Amino acid sequence: MRHTLAILVENEAGVMTRVTGLFSARGYNIESLSVAPTLDETISRMTLVTRGDERVIEQINKQLNKLIPVIKTEDLSRTSHMERELVLVKVQAKHETRAEVLRMADVFRASVVDVSEESYTLELTGKAGKIDAFLRMLTPLHIIEMTRTGPIGMRRGGKAFAVEEK
Amino acid sequence: MKLTGAQIFVECLKREGVELIFGYPGGAVLSIYDEIFKQNHFRHVLVRHEQSALHAANGYARVSGRCGVAIVTSGPGATNAVTGLADSYADSVPTVCFSGQVPTNMIGNDAFQEADTVGITRSATKHNFLVKRVEDLAITIRQAFHIATTGRQGPVLVDIPKDITNDTCLFEYPETVDIRSYKPVSQGHPGQVRRAAKMLLEAERPMIYSGGGAVSSVGGAERLTELASLLNAPVTNTLMGLGAIPCDDPHFLGMLGMHGTYEANMAVTGCDLLIAIGARFDDRVTGRLDGFAPNAKVIHIDVDPSSISKNIHAHLPIVGDVGIVLKQLIDELARRETKADTNALAAWWQQIDGWRGRDCLHFEQPSDGKIKPQEVIRRLHAATAGEAIVVTDVGQHQMWAAQHYGFRKPRRWLTSGGLGTMGYGLPAALGAQMAAPDARTIVITGDGSFQMCTQELATAFQYKLPITVVILNNGYLGMVRQWQEMFYQQRYSHSYFDALPNFAKLAEAYGGIGIKVEQLDQLDGAISRAMAERERFMVLDVIVEGEENVYPMVPAGAAINEMVLS
Numbered sequence A: 001m002r003h004t005l006a007i008l009v010e011n012e013a014g015v016m017t018r019v020t021g022l023f024s025a026r027g028y029n030i031e032s033l034s035v036a037p038t039l040d041e042t043i044s045r046m047t048l049v050t051r052g053d054e055r056v057i058e059q060i061n062k063q064l065n066k067l068i069p070v071i072k073t074e075d076l077s078r079t080s081h082m083e084r085e086l087v088l089v090k091v092q093a094k095h096e097t098r099a100e101v102l103r104m105a106d107v108f109r110a111s112v113v114d115v116s117e118e119s120y121t122l123e124l125t126g127k128a129g130k131i132d133a134f135l136r137m138l139t140p141l142h143i144i145e146m147t148r149t150g151p152i153g154m155r156r157g158g159k160a161f162a163v164e165e166k
Numbered sequence B: 001m002k003l004t005g006a007q008i009f010v011e012c013l014k015r016e017g018v019e020l021i022f023g024y025p026g027g028a029v030l031s032i033y034d035e036i037f038k039q040n041h042f043r044h045v046l047v048r049h050e051q052s053a054l055h056a057a058n059g060y061a062r063v064s065g066r067c068g069v070a071i072v073t074s075g076p077g078a079t080n081a082v083t084g085l086a087d088s089y090a091d092s093v094p095t096v097c098f099s100g101q102v103p104t105n106m107i108g109n110d111a112f113q114e115a116d117t118v119g120i121t122r123s124a125t126k127h128n129f130l131v132k133r134v135e136d137l138a139i140t141i142r143q144a145f146h147i148a149t150t151g152r153q154g155p156v157l158v159d160i161p162k163d164i165t166n167d168t169c170l171f172e173y174p175e176t177v178d179i180r181s182y183k184p185v186s187q188g189h190p191g192q193v194r195r196a197a198k199m200l201l202e203a204e205r206p207m208i209y210s211g212g213g214a215v216s217s218v219g220g221a222e223r224l225t226e227l228a229s230l231l232n233a234p235v236t237n238t239l240m241g242l243g244a245i246p247c248d249d250p251h252f253l254g255m256l257g258m259h260g261t262y263e264a265n266m267a268v269t270g271c272d273l274l275i276a277i278g279a280r281f282d283d284r285v286t287g288r289l290d291g292f293a294p295n296a297k298v299i300h301i302d303v304d305p306s307s308i309s310k311n312i313h314a315h316l317p318i319v320g321d322v323g324i325v326l327k328q329l330i331d332e333l334a335r336r337e338t339k340a341d342t343n344a345l346a347a348w349w350q351q352i353d354g355w356r357g358r359d360c361l362h363f364e365q366p367s368d369g370k371i372k373p374q375e376v377i378r379r380l381h382a383a384t385a386g387e388a389i390v391v392t393d394v395g396q397h398q399m400w401a402a403q404h405y406g407f408r409k410p411r412r413w414l415t416s417g418g419l420g421t422m423g424y425g426l427p428a429a430l431g432a433q434m435a436a437p438d439a440r441t442i443v444i445t446g447d448g449s450f451q452m453c454t455q456e457l458a459t460a461f462q463y464k465l466p467i468t469v470v471i472l473n474n475g476y477l478g479m480v481r482q483w484q485e486m487f488y489q490q491r492y493s494h495s496y497f498d499a500l501p502n503f504a505k506l507a508e509a510y511g512g513i514g515i516k517v518e519q520l521d522q523l524d525g526a527i528s529r530a531m532a533e534r535e536r537f538m539v540l541d542v543i544v545e546g547e548e549n550v551y552p553m554v555p556a557g558a559a560i561n562e563m564v565l566s
């Protein structure tokens, strides 16, 4: 089962290594991981996607919480939540395919962020599935380069996942 | 007033109430050593290898219940310390290790004696720190002691670059520590405690399984013993838990697991309720998981939530400190009208007595033959009334000591359980003897393990520690040989020593007393001489039956009731 975890950590050197080191040392896998500081700059928020059965996920949660700089974790997959991902994709666009690339961008509501004589670079946010579909459609047009962030996620509704729950 | 980093180090240790540290100097910690020279708040013990500094700090911590402290230099000093850190981590022993580091502006430059100490020790410590500014030093040291000694205890490393030890800042000792991301729970959830009490009183065949957590928790051992008698329930200890209940308590069934007693393993297999108290269901204990306590509901008390339901599902988890939770539980049991079902318990005890009747630890000591290793341990027990501090290395001798010594008190049994570090014994005994100067400290070791940290005899001599080292000399890496005999058709690949030193002379070369014992009738004399010695260490090189095996034994992959008894 795929699980998306939200993790609040102290924003200090070495925390990423502690988290990734935990996963490699215990044989868990990380599908994706994204990190940035929160509004409170002393805290960073990670979104980590992993796979495992109930027991493994329970251990992952407990082991994460055991790391000293980890403040709090939440298994988003157990809540009603949303996930979004961002992709940048550079697609070949020579005379005959230039229009087709733009048409695809239009269909998926992606925006063009860079243009050259031979390529367009497109930006798209959405659920992982939408991004997968977008990339599938662009593949025949020849993708030169692609980078995606991995998902970030948040619980739905008015409550915050924060250090002190309000 | 402004202080240097090195002075702050000394001030902080003083405020932490540190009385003893174990260490080895080098370039990166010279400024700290200079301040150590000038102060008289704590003693520094010079060991002969950094691994030993950590083992000695471990031994000191386990006997005293306080935090062990070690200091090593950068690079090789720190890498030598890794085994000792990993050992304390595996056994959850509170230690703080300070390591020197190259100056901050040199870090990452492959500087002389630079090692990525924080990187290397990350998975061998509960937590570690690199101090980057002298202003952070005091708070970091404060946090290090706090983390090492609370919750599930363990080693913490503080890496201090050399320039930080010379930089100055205003010294302010943080009176309190508050780490928002680290809040160990010590009180058990009252609802869970009530449910546990109910389950315990309803059980027909209850079984208490306790471990290292019951020894390290304040009041854990006393309350464990009290709980057993309140419930009239049998108790088994892990290797790490020995001493938490006196060996002659009628409820005690001995150790469980791979080399546990028949009665303990059978009772765990047959019980209908298992209450695990500060124990972590290690694979040496459980054997094949689906055969472990197959008929039991499981209650698990542990400070570390990640120990709970890791290997065996806990029907009722209680996160908290053993001593505190057992107090809650005992109070709750006392409040209840209903009492345990005495008829069911009587039948349960009858069954257990049947298993006890197998006398699984029995061995024959011929009066004129080779000395049996088990016999040596029994005689050590007799000579010390079970009151000595017993420290072991790793191997067969360790298991015989666990099975045959018979412990009366907690914090008197020191062994490397989780990591199984050969070489632990002698250095840990240094720390143990220093923590309890008046106690008799005995190292039970093998001819293999003893050679891994022999150099610490020099430390024992220098500090006049009257440690008794008993080598159960079988000429083999016995535990390896036993496995080769049982599972590799007796192909003794590299488990035999063709060259052993004369251990008695070695002892004398280091300034101690050495005695070789080859006949049974020499044994008691040698032991009583050692027990009377108050100043010099003594090495008894006891030549024992070479191919004796440790029984009972649960073969790898078997369930714990599938024991080989002899």
Ligand SMILES: Cc1cc2nc3c(=O)[nH]c(=O)nc-3n(C[C@H](O)[C@H](O)[C@H](O)COP(=O)(O)OP(=O)(O)OC[C@H]3O[C@@H](n4cnc5c(N)ncnc54)[C@H](O)[C@@H]3O)c2cc1C
Binding pocket: B090, B091, B092, B151, B152, B153, B210, B211, B212, B213, B214, B216, B217, B218, B237, B238, B239, B240, B241, B255, B256, B257, B258, B259, B260, B277, B278, B279, B280, B281, B282, B284, B285, B301, B302, B303, B304, B307, B320, B321, B322, B323, B394, B395, B398, B416, B417, B418, B419, B420, B421, B479
């Ligand atoms: C050659 C060899 C053979 C071995 N054979 C056996 C064997 O036959 N039987 C055996 O039992 N072991 C054996 N061992 C030891 C084994 O490897 C483990 O070290 C041991 O079983 C672990 O003991 P424990 O479960 O008590 O855990 P420990 O490592 O002592 O861990 C303590 C547990 O208690 C918790 N805890 C700590 N402090 C507290 C507190 N204050 N309050 C609440 N909880 C707390 C911790 O979170 C942890 O879960 C052997 C080792 C060697 C080297």
Ligand SMILES: Cc1ncc(C[n+]2csc(CCOP(=O)(O)OP(=O)(O)O)c2C)c(N)n1
Binding pocket: B393, B394, B395, B396, B397, B398, B420, B421, B422, B423, B445, B446, B447, B448, B449, B450, B472, B474, B476, B477, B478, B479, B480
């Ligand atoms: C540092 C280290 N290396 C290797 C081992 C593997 N090992 C476990 S027991 C053992 C043999 C120990 O021999 P000895 O100390 O003579 O004790 P005996 O088993 O003969 O009592 C070995 C090699 C270990 N536990 N630790």
